Amino acid sequence: MGLDFSIIPKYMDIILLGVGWTIGITVAAALLSFVCGIIFAVIALYAPWLVRQPFRLIEWVFMGTPLLLQLFLIYFGLVQIGIDLPAFVAGIIGLGLHFAVYNSELIQTAILAVDKGQMEAARTLGLSRTQALRKVVIPQAVRAVIPPIGNNMIALLKDSALVSVIGVSELTLSAQRVIGKTYRPFEFYILAAAFYYVINLCMEWVQRKIERRISISR
Amino acid sequence: MTEQTHFVEIRHAQKSFGSLEVLKDISLNVERGQIVGIIGSSGSGKSTLLRAINDLDPLTGGEIWLDGVQVNKTLPHRQYEKHINEMRQHVGMVFQHFNLFPHMTARENVTMAPKLLKGLSQAEADKLAEEQLDKVGMLERIDYYPSQLSGGQKQRVAIARALAMKPKLMLFDEATSALDPELVEEVNMVMKKLAEEHMTMIIVTHEMDFAASVCDRVLFMDKGVVVEEGPPSVLFKNPTQDRTREFLRKHIEGAS
Numbered sequence A: 001m002g003l004d005f006s007i008i009p010k011y012m013d014i015i016l017l018g019v020g021w022t023i024g025i026t027v028a029a030a031l032l033s034f035v036c037g038i039i040f041a042v043i044a045l046y047a048p049w050l051v052r053q054p055f056r057l058i059e060w061v062f063m064g065t066p067l068l069l070q071l072f073l074i075y076f077g078l079v080q081i082g083i084d085l086p087a088f089v090a091g092i093i094g095l096g097l098h099f100a101v102y103n104s105e106l107i108q109t110a111i112l113a114v115d116k117g118q119m120e121a122a123r124t125l126g127l128s129r130t131q132a133l134r135k136v137v138i139p140q141a142v143r144a145v146i147p148p149i150g151n152n153m154i155a156l157l158k159d160s161a162l163v164s165v166i167g168v169s170e171l172t173l174s175a176q177r178v179i180g181k182t183y184r185p186f187e188f189y190i191l192a193a194a195f196y197y198v199i200n201l202c203m204e205w206v207q208r209k210i211e212r213r214i215s216i217s218r
Numbered sequence B: 001m002t003e004q005t006h007f008v009e010i011r012h013a014q015k016s017f018g019s020l021e022v023l024k025d026i027s028l029n030v031e032r033g034q035i036v037g038i039i040g041s042s043g044s045g046k047s048t049l050l051r052a053i054n055d056l057d058p059l060t061g062g063e064i065w066l067d068g069v070q071v072n073k074t075l076p077h078r079q080y081e082k083h084i085n086e087m088r089q090h091v092g093m094v095f096q097h098f099n100l101f102p103h104m105t106a107r108e109n110v111t112m113a114p115k116l117l118k119g120l121s122q123a124e125a126d127k128l129a130e131e132q133l134d135k136v137g138m139l140e141r142i143d144y145y146p147s148q149l150s151g152g153q154k155q156r157v158a159i160a161r162a163l164a165m166k167p168k169l170m171l172f173d174e175a176t177s178a179l180d181p182e183l184v185e186e187v188n189m190v191m192k193k194l195a196e197e198h199m200t201m202i203i204v205t206h207e208m209d210f211a212a213s214v215c216d217r218v219l220f221m222d223k224g225v226v227v228e229e230g231p232p233s234v235l236f237k238n239p240t241q242d243r244t245r246e247f248l249r250k251h252i253e254g255a256s
Helices: A005-046 A049-064 A067-081 A087-113 A116-124 A129-144 A146-166 A171-182 A185-217 B046-053 B077-088 B106-118 B122-135 B151-163 B181-196 B208-214 B232-237 B242-251
Strands: B008-017 B020-030 B035-039 B061-066 B091-094 B169-173 B200-204 B217-222 B225-230
Touching (some): A005 A129, A005 A146, A005 A171, A087 A146, A116 A129, A116 B077, A129 A146, A129 B106, A146 A171, A146 A185, B020 B046, B046 B169, B091 B151, B106 B151, B208 B232, B217 B242, B225 B242
Parallel strands (some): B035 B200, B035 B217, B091 B169
8 A cells, every 4th residue: 555645635624623723732831831931930039938849849740750641640630639621721731831840940040140230220220129020130031041942832842742642632633533544644644744843833933033023132 | 316417328337248347337428419429449348338328238237318217227127128119219320330121222221110110101201211311312212222322322321210210319330430431421421410410429430530520529448448538629639648649649640
C-alpha cells in the first residue's frame, strides 16, 4: 500500500477542528502561564515566609514531575475531591501552571537584574515598594524575558499534544482518530506535523513583532 | 525635642555601615530658597548625607527635619512607610546615572508619579509634562524614549520628572558626573534656572566652578565630618583648614 495524500481533503474538517483546539488551548495556557509566571515570581521574591513555603511545594510539584502526570492528576484526581473540570479546562490549567513555574524562574532572575537605581528613582518620587514594582520594575523585567518566554511558549505548543490523553480533540488526537478510520498513519501524522510547524512559525512571527515593538523602550 | 526653626534641619546625623562610620555627628541647617553645595572626595560621606535627607540611606542616629516635620521619625513599620512616601513627594532627587524609566517616554517618565499619586487626569498630566519638559528645554522630545536621548537630555528629563511632583526641596547627587564634558553645561543651565526661581537645593558636586557660581553656601566634607563651611567666596578663596586647602589644590587647576 503506497502513500496517497489525495485522501486528506475528505477528512480536513476534523483536522482543522483539531488545529482550532490546539491553537485555543495553547493561547489560553500561554496567557495563564504568563500572568501566573509574574504572580509566582513576585511571591517567590517578596511574599512573607508563610506564603512562600506552600508556594515552593507547588513549584516543586510542577517542575519536578512529568506534565503527563500533572494532567492526569488535575483531570482524574481532582474529581475525587469534588472538582470536576471539563477536559480542555484541565488541560489549560495543567499546561498553564506547568509553564508558569518555568516563566516564573525567568522573571525572578530578570526582576533581580533590573538596576536598583530604578527602584530608588521610583521610591524618591513617593511610590510605595508595591507601586514601584508594578509600574517600574516588573514591566522592565517582563520586557527583558520576552525572548526566552517565547521559547517556553513554543515548548508549550508542542506539549499541548499531551492533552490528547485526557480526551481533548486537539490536533494530535484528531489525527489519530482519522487514522483510526483510514489506516493511513503516515499521511495524517505528516499533515499534523505540518500544521504544528505552521502554528510554530506564526508564534515566532508574533514574538518578533513584540520584540521589535519593545526594543526602543529598553 | 526643640522646636524646628529652619526649613531643612539635620541634627547630629550619624550613620554606620557595620563598624564603618560614614557620617559622624553632622548638623546642618538650610533655609528656604537657599542653595547649598556639598563637596569632598569620594567616600567622604557627602552622597550618604544627601541620601539620608529623603531616607534612601536611613540614618543610624540623629534627626532630619523638613518644613516642620521630622522625616525619620519613629513609627511602626506600616505607618512609617506611609509617612516616608508622603515626605518623599516633597523632595525631588536627581541621580548621577539619571535612572530614567527606560520603558516610558519622556512624557510618561514625567507624568507617571503625578498620575498615580495625585490622581491627575490624562489631560492635566499632559499639560504638566509639557510645562515641565519645556522648562528644561526638552519639549520637542516629549515622546522620545530615554534610549533615544543623549546623557544631557536624559538628565534634563530626569530633572523635569522630579519637578513634576512640585517638590519643596531638590537634591542633586552628582548630577553631571556621568556626563561627557560637552553635555555638562546644558544641565548646569537648568540648575541655574531653578536657582533663579529660588528653589531650595542641596547639591553634591565635583564641579567647583559650578558650586562657586550658584551656591549660597558650600560645605567641605571629609571622612564623615563637615570640615569647613561658608559662602563660596570665602571657602574657595580663603579656606581656614589644611584639609580643605589640600582638597581644593587637587581639584582646582591653576587656583591661586
